[in-house]
Amino acid sequence: MSYTMGEIEITELRKLTTFIQEKFDYNFKDYAMSSFRRRIKRMLDLYKLQTVDELIHILNTKEGFFEEFVSELTVNVTEMFRDPTFWRVLREHIIPNIMLNHNKISIWHAGCSSGEEIVSMSIVLDEMGILDKAKIVATDIDRSIIAKAKEARYPLKHMEVNRKNYLRYQGKYSLEKYYTEVGSEAVINKALLENVSYRKHDLVQGSVFSKFDLVLCRNVMIYFNQTLQNQVLHRLHESLFKYGYLVIGSKESLIWCDIAHKFIVVNNEEKIYKKIKD
């Protein structure tokens, strides 16, 4: 049987995560097993390796390979205005609510990937006329994807999905207003992203670095097991002002976390929560 049939066993994955923890001080041991295993399998195929041990060997000996590893491990799939109905609720209820008591708004995109979510947010704020009142922080564990988010150039072939989403969101204009086509890429207008600061940050081991009115952590914790989801929720909770909002992915849930009672559900369909207790 070809090596693609060769299946990775849990013990091998344990060995890998232990090695990474010791050598690079990153903790992947509580990533959801089924997708973690598939990502590692994908990497073995990509680098034409037969065993996890060989992967460990490269990690151990090849300078700079670990960053590439993180980049391949993480799932960066994203879209502008992903779940258009969420963005509508954000525009119609959540942001107006925050702005009721503030004349500024601070937003954290935790696990921002290549930045489509940040572009969406900036467009929402711009169309509401409050972009200049926003401070946006965008973070991700994957350094190379952060660099992409910063560049904010997207393949034109991705723009079709983005445009469709924007239409469903019912934006004021058309998405084309916000980018110029250069070669085969859509280059997002720089002015739109002026208030965004980008940095590398690990939700698992990184520190709580600020407090926000609104935190988006969508489709990131689905890659974690329940133990880790719970632990990361504590961090997100600490990073919110009281009465601040937390948004998770449309298929994620907080109900089994031990501090679930410190939030109320604002919109169950769009997975918007409000912190009500410190």
Next chain:
Amino acid sequence: MVKEIHLTNKYKAVVIGGSAGSFQPMVQILSSIPREFPLPIFLCLHRLKHVRHGFVEALSIKSQKDIIEPMDKESIKKGVVYLAPANYHMAVELGNSVSLNTEELINNSRPAIDITFESAAYVYRDKLIGILLSGANKDGAVGMQKIKYRKGLTIIQDIEESMINAMPLAAKNIVEIDYELKVDEIIAFLLKLNKIYQQ
């Protein structure tokens, strides 16, 4: 044919995959299995990406089963039917939960049958039954291979009967499938299995 199949109560779960032409068979199957059918069933059916609602309802109309689109890390319960949600891959986790993710498209699909099948095979090993219905691409073939490799039971919809047979055929081409059954026979098979569990 089903009469000759020797069954035991070792099985812990059923996975079913389908694409174009599988909706009617799926409705038929779900409306024929009794409420007390004890195994969890994981369904991965190709579906439109942005239509989040309506599919569960359409499958539920004639069925006595609880059919749900699970949340990420939802615990697996006996007898419940789990449908992969639009635009998410659905996998079975060790520790009795379902997980969702947005990894790349596989075989041009998300949800992809290969992911659901492969993860279930990993967790349930020889205690899994995999059923692959009509469809127009080759998704599920590798999944069936993994089920077979783990010594689970593999069933495809009858090639002649399948509205579009590319999918069951792709599986047949790379795996020695245990049974090729018409939808009625698949139902008879599941009913027979149910009986064993009710004894």
